[in-house]
Amino acid sequence: MNKTLIIGASGQIGQMVTTALAETDQPVRALVRDKTKLEPIAGSQLEIMEADLEGDFSAAFDGMSNVIFCAGSGGTTGADKTLLIDLWAAKKAVDYAKKQSVKKFVMVSSMGVDDPDAIGGDIKPYLVAKHMADQYLMESGVPYTLVRPGPLTNDEGQGKITIKRPAHVDEMSISREDVAKSLLFILTKEGLDSKIFELFNGTYEVENVLV
Amino acid sequence: MNKTLIIGASGQIGQMVTTALAETDQPVRALVRDKTKLEPIAGSQLEIMEADLEGDFSAAFDGMSNVIFCAGSGGTTGADKTLLIDLWAAKKAVDYAKKQSVKKFVMVSSMGVDDPDAIGGDIKPYLVAKHMADQYLMESGVPYTLVRPGPLTNDEGQGKITIKRPAHVDEMSISREDVAKSLLFILTKEGLDSKIFELFNGTYEVENVLV
Secondary structure, three states, rough: OOOEEEEEOOOOHHHHHHHHOOOOOEEEEEOOOOHHHHHHHHOOOOEEEEEEOOOOOOOHHOOOOOOOOOOOOOOOHHHHHHHHHHHHHHHHHHHOOOOOOOOEEEEOOOOOOOHHHHHOHHHHHOOOOOOOOHHHHHOOOOOOOEEEEEEEEOOOOOOEOOOOOOOHHHHHHHHHHHHHHHHHHHHHHOOOOOOEEEEOOEEEEEHHHHO | OEEEEEOOOOHHHHHHHHHEEEOOOOEEEEEEHHHHHHHHHOOEEEEEEEEEOOOOOHHOOOOOOEEEEOOOOOOOHHHHHHHHHHHHHHHHHHHHHHOOOEEEEEEOOOOOOOOOHOOOOOHHHHHHHHHHHHHHHHHOOEEEEEEOOOOOOOOOOOOOEEEOOOOOOOOOOOOHHHHHHHHHHHHOOOOOEEEEEEEEOOOHHHHHHOO
């Protein structure tokens, strides 16, 4: 049976994914810095493990077949944390996943990470860090799917998305709920190895778009 | 004839290397953000080119066979600049070098870059950025030599070094002059591809150590 490790399980998207997975019959291990943050959703299939992503968190990978990496700053913390978490913890997660022969590594990345120079501005250092982390995963040999959502909102999820980048900036957002729904779909779907999806609010069902 | 591009030519080590190379009969192109900084050492073999390392500086590579990358913050600027220069500009320099089929890329890195977790502390984000840049170069296919000096001093160069990491932290320093001398030696010496040298003040002649 698949066992899924969620890295960054107390973040907003992390909690949505963890909550949904905890309601299935699949074993789930939620990695957090502070256990109390996940107490409200603790369930019988949910194992909550504390670890510091700035240290050695290899033990979290024992017995895991799937990994979702949704830890990170989203570009709002200092660039030092961007280097330590978004880049270095991601790099170490890939190394641990490789050692564990993980079958599926789903990385939550960001729109624009493919070409940081094209976007520029204050977000560029963050995009650089994510670019290098994504690149490291892509060349690691670990089976991966990259998810690169546009600007995140707290709107209610519609379950409808697009992977075509919209022409106008103000159409590029996506709700965290729809990102979480997409991650859950990718986790269960075969054939999405080596795929890179930008994600935006759209008009198509997740299962028809992520192919 | 070898043509050498020096990226970060107005930095302390960059100026030493540029000055020494400008006195040879080899063509040298010094890349700087601000031309006036190198006016004191302008010479007939020295071409000074202005470019912003945060932009597209590919034109600097035209016709170059050797590259020395000694741009960077040394860990004292903000982590956003560490991401933009020490990591991203280095990554782009490797891409440009590859396109130009450069024969030798000498990267000035830092002691401890091989294992940022082992050193930790305030310098760790910087070591992470340099680690990923070095790794990118190593996997690029561009012939490279990595130079990883200990803490830099402005002491007069002795021309004597060691590549064995000393047991005690207070013996790990090296003068910028001796780093520059080592870089110049590596530039002219065959057979140093894929070598990684940590550098410290020592008791051995540069040419006997860097083999």
